[in-house]
Amino acid sequence: MKLKMGLYIGIAVVLIAGGSLLAAKGKDAVSQAESRKQGMIEAEQKTIVYDKSHGTIVKVNIAVGDSVKKGEKLFKVESAEGGQADVLAPDDGQISKIVVKSGDKLAQGMPIAVVQKTAYYADLYVQEAAIQKLKVNKSVKVHFPYLNRPVQVEGVVASIAAAPQFASLRMTRERGQADLSMFLVRISIESNDDLLPGMTAEVNLDEIAD
Secondary structure (H helix, E strand, O other), X not given: OHHHHHHHHHHHHHHHHHHHHHXXXXXXXXXXXXXXXXXXXEEEXXXXXXXXXXXXXXXXXXXXXXXXXXXXXXXXXXXXXXXXXXXXXXXXXXXXXXXXXXXXEEOOOOEEEEEEEEEEEEEEEEEOOOHHHOOOOOEEEEEOOOOOOOOEEEEEEEEEOOOOOEEEOOOOOOOOXXXXXXXXXXXXXXXXXXXXXXXXXXXXXXXXXX
């Protein structure tokens, strides 16, 4: 009985000591969760709006799913006066939606298609204590933890919210701890053949120098 009790006490001491060491080094579960920020990859969408006088679509040069380059001719439009003009792609990307067809009448300000740009971004929520590490235009490493092989790309801080978006309860309930004010940070991500919208992107704040 004494042997079992001594064994239990020994295990407890090891666990407590190990937990204290991890906490001292900032490697406990709470610290890891607070330093590793995750968000979903999103692709920027650009709506193409017809900006000329009344006209008629006479030719559609694209289909949904087509890749396009900035300046590429997407539609040919005949104006009410009889002249013709091309509607050009505003950015590199992929056609995700077409809302007109040949023969349709157009008025100024009408949306006619949507381009999914090749530029990606991820929105992260960063606590007040760490937000000073991030500055607009600062480069950060972006990881993709759930891919079959390690992938890391360079990202850039595109924007930081001027005010906290919400208060998040801390993962621990230790006495005296306040809630965390969370700031929305948008990270622009370089395009990569391994990446697709919807994937999880992660930024480790511990990798960013103050």
